[in-house]
Amino acid sequence: MISIVSKIRKLSPFVFQKTKIGIDLGTSMTRIAIDNKGIVLREPTFVGQNTKTGQYIFYGTDAKDIYGKAPGYIKVIKPIEHSIISDFDATVYLMEQFLKKAVYPYYQGTFIKRGLVGYTVVPTSSTEVEQKALQEAFIKAGFQTVYLIEKPIVEAYGAGHNIFTNKPVFVIDLGAGIVEAAIITMGGIVSSKVLRTGGDHMDRLIYNYLHLKYGLIIGEQTSEHLKVKLFNLSDQKGVLAVRGKSLENGLPKSVRVTSRDVQEALAVAMNQIVDSVKELIETVPPEVIDGLIRSGVVLTGEFARIPGIDRYISNDIKIPTTIASNPEDATIHGLQKLMKEEERLNRVVFAG
Ligand SMILES: Nc1ncnc2c1ncn2[C@@H]1O[C@H](COP(=O)(O)OP(=O)(O)OP(=O)(O)O)[C@@H](O)[C@H]1O
Ligand SMILES: [Mg+2]
Incomplete structure (x- = not known):
């Protein structure tokens, strides 16, 4: 048996090659990157289902376009809510379709599909059951292995911060499903807070x-x-x-x-965000505060594109605040970087 395997290996160097894929399954948008090929997909995390047959019939941009306008027999599902899986089967379907569309065409004519290694993120508030469900969804969609990393770590890294020193990094992700604020040092979370008001x-x-x-x-x-x-x-x-x-x-x-x-409609919700960031600051040890003021806060997530949000937050919390360049891509950029750096990845991965 072993000799047959080694013969196949010699005949086709591609059969056992691993392909690293980063997937940011966001509440509103999914972003996929292939190692050495860059970002290959950005599409809404939406699925259309025929309620009569139970079949999924379209996905991504097509499904979002019909959201709120669909005829009675079509249900539009958002399979990710608050950054975690809310509909397992629809998530698997969506991932399968995205892989078919954006990943497999790169490897047509090879058996590369067998070696997909996934890298993805989970909120710091996610439970073990939610993490298991995410891993299972990846495996069912065609991955061989999947590595989970806490979301703020990836975002801060993707936003260009060195998260592996003892200088604290403060990141606030303003996404569609959650607002997640976290303080990171030495590649680990010191303190974090998740609000479901994205x-x-x-x-x-x-x-x-x-x-x-x-x-x-x-x-x-x-x-x-x-x-x-x-x-x-x-x-x-x-x-x-x-x-x-x-x-x-x-x-x-x-x-x-x-x-x-x-x-006026959003005033209370914005105050809640700032209040919870203040609460987070109150929990950190005094030694960390000085470092935070020096390094500042970085905002990620597409909601960070709201004009004036950096000044609004810094005025209130008294810490300089900047918006990451392309804030919506911070997660996928972080995954792209970590996929390449095995030693650093091993320090931050907590499930695989
Ligand atoms: N130009 C813009 N200004 C402000 N907000 C925007 C802009 N464009 C999109 N948004 C909002 O940003 C949110 C999407 O952000 P993002 O793509 O970072 O979320 P996500 O990654 O899908 O969700 P999450 O990380 O919470 O699971 C949506 O609520 C969207 O309406
Ligand atoms: Mg996001």
């Missing part, structure tokens, strides 16, 4: 606000659009006319929504 929650707050103030009913995609276009923490004034349904009579209704409206 960008998706903000969209719901805007929906509720318009419902109450204008008697207007809008879809989730419109709420998200208003947040991205109008929300800012730097006194910029903007206005957008949106169409929805009247709460009174169900007929079409158009309202001019202002930045002020969106700011």
Whole structure:
């Protein structure tokens, strides 16, 4: 048997080659990178299911596009919620499709699929059961092995910080599903805090606000659009006319929504974020504070693109704050870097 295996190895050097794949299964977006090939996919983490047959029928951008507009027999699923799996089967389907679309074409004509090694992240608040489910989803989707790393470690590294020294690094990830703040030294988490009030929650707050103030009913995609276009923490004034349904009579209704409206809708949620960051700072040892002030806070996640959010946070917590360049790619960039550095990876991996 062994001799047959070694013969195959000699005949085809590709059969047993390992391919390292980084996957950031975000609540709103999935990003995939192949070692030495770069980022090969960025698509919404959405799946469409035929409710009559139970079959999944589309995924990614196509599924997000139809969100809120689908006919009765189609259910659009967001298989990741608050950065963890909420629908196991839909997650496996989505990963299989993404691999088919963005990874396998690179290796057509080889047997490389057998050697996929996955690298991914989990929130610091995730339970063992949630971590096991994520590992199982990777294996079911076609991976041979999967390594899990705590999300803030990867983000801080992807944002360009050296997380392996004794200088503390403070990272706040502002994603769609969670806001996760963490302080890292020597490649480990000193303290962290997770809030389930990410960008998706903000969209719901805007929906509720318009419902109450204008008697207007809008879809989730419109709420998200208003947040991205109008929300800012730097006194910029903007206005957008949106169409929805009247709460009174169900007929079409158009309202001019202002930045002020969106700011009011999100004020409490933004305060909660800052308050929880302050609570986190209170938990760290005094020796770490000086280092934090020196190194500052780095913001990651696409919600960090809100104008003025860096000043808003630094004014309140009294620590200099910067936004990572391409903040939405910090996680996948961190995975790309760690995949290459086996020794450092071994220090941060906690399940594999
Ligand atoms: N230009 C923008 N300004 C502000 N927010 C934005 C912008 N573009 C997208 N967003 C919001 O950022 C959030 C998505 O961020 P990101 O892609 O980092 O999340 P994710 O990685 O999918 O989720 P998570 O890490 O929480 O699981 C969404 O709520 C989206 O509406
Ligand atoms: Mg994310």
